[in-house]
Amino acid sequence: MEPVCEHQRTQVLARREGVDYVECLDCRRIFEAEDLEALPVEDDEAETA
Numbered sequence: 001m002e003p004v005c006e007h008q009r010t011q012v013l014a015r016r017e018g019v020d021y022v023e024c025l026d027c028r029r030i031f032e033a034e035d036l037e038a039l040p041v042e043d044d045e046a047e048t049a
């Protein structure tokens, strides 16, 4: 079985034609930011130590 990645840690790679491309820091997959909007995303500002 493959481990399920929820892509909770991402960074923006590029922005093109109004589309943000983000990379998951955990599994290294690349998505359009719109594809991640359906997932619960926590604010980067409130990182827990």
Ligand SMILES: [Zn+2]
Pocket (backbone or CB within 6 Å): 005, 006, 007, 008, 024, 025, 026, 027, 028, 029
């Ligand atoms: Zn991931």
